[in-house]
Amino acid sequence: MPELPEITLSKDYLDATSLNKKITAIDFLHTGGLQAPKDEFLKALKGNAFTGSHRLGKYLVIETTGDKVLVMHFGMTGKIEYYRNQEPPKYSRVIFSFEDNDHLAYVCRRKLGKLFLAEGLQDFRERQELGKDALELKEKEFLELLKDKSGSIKGVLTDQHVMAGIGNVYSDEMLYQCKIHPKTKTGKLSEKEQKQLFKKMKSVLETAIKKEGVRDDFPDSFLIKHRKEGDDCPKCEGKIKQIKVSGRSTYFCPSCQKEQK
Structure with missing residues (x-):
């Protein structure tokens, strides 16, 4: 989409x-x-x-x-x-x-x-009942939106009522760049992790605009070029895995993105 x-x-x-x-x-x-x-x-x-x-x-x-x-x-x-x-x-x-x-x-x-x-x-x-456009959010607004959220961070990022514009592909990319497991409960993220996620949200969306959405043109360090079960992680020796999070097909690297217990 x-x-x-x-x-x-x-x-x-x-x-x-x-x-x-x-x-x-x-x-x-x-x-x-x-x-x-x-x-x-x-x-x-x-x-x-x-x-x-x-x-x-x-x-x-x-x-x-x-x-x-x-x-x-x-x-x-x-x-x-x-x-x-x-x-x-x-x-x-x-x-x-x-x-x-x-x-x-x-x-x-x-x-x-x-x-x-x-x-x-x-x-x-x-x-x-749409949230604010994701690229127009300020860091303070972003942190406030995450406050008191109890669901997975993947679910929050893709909830258009919270913030508008982020879907499956780019939410996976943001979390991958931050080494955050997509099932991580939003409330368990530290303020440092939340601020890093805000920065990566901005940079991932801006990179996608600059590259006009052409996946082959994205940096080699991006997950978007490896969205396939069993593909090599571009940052470690791990293998990309596909799971369901909030009802969505989700790609991540289990080695880079450790699940919090």
Whole structure:
């Protein structure tokens, strides 16, 4: 599933291709992901233009010249694709056509993505009960969020109500870089470990953005290039193991990331 870094790339892509162009038509090829009636999307967006965008964790919030914002969630396989003078991309679900005859397609192969309308970013965040975007957190805020949490640290990092944007892949990476076992109870982490985790959270997400999510381009010391049961740990002689934590497939190195008893 696209996580915070991938949403950053989608934001940059939309800003570079699709702003300040009047929307002349919207084709709904699949309506299953619409979180409001189709007519409401037409009323809110047709005749208006996209004017800017914001990242909110795993959501892309798009401002318009109208009185609503469009919010995209990409599910497991979603993306946006800008095109001209060609057939719509495969698995296009909604197509926005502009006055210059160019198009922006919301593409979602597995149909798990969702499109929302909201009054604004803050309105949407409150309605969805989302935490603050992970990269916008300050250290003090991060430490406060971990306070009194009793579940696994992996579960806390991936809880979108606590902080928005971190999913399976990058939570595993952050914990690996800190040598913290993913099942570790959050309350057992020392303040030093929590502060280290905050720094690694920032650095992992920023590295992912810089590398545009291309796993082969990540540093050799990153777990992301070794997310396979039995693969060699890039930092020791251990073997990568897969387990379930908070219902999620989780990869870690048992030699580097000792489980606290």
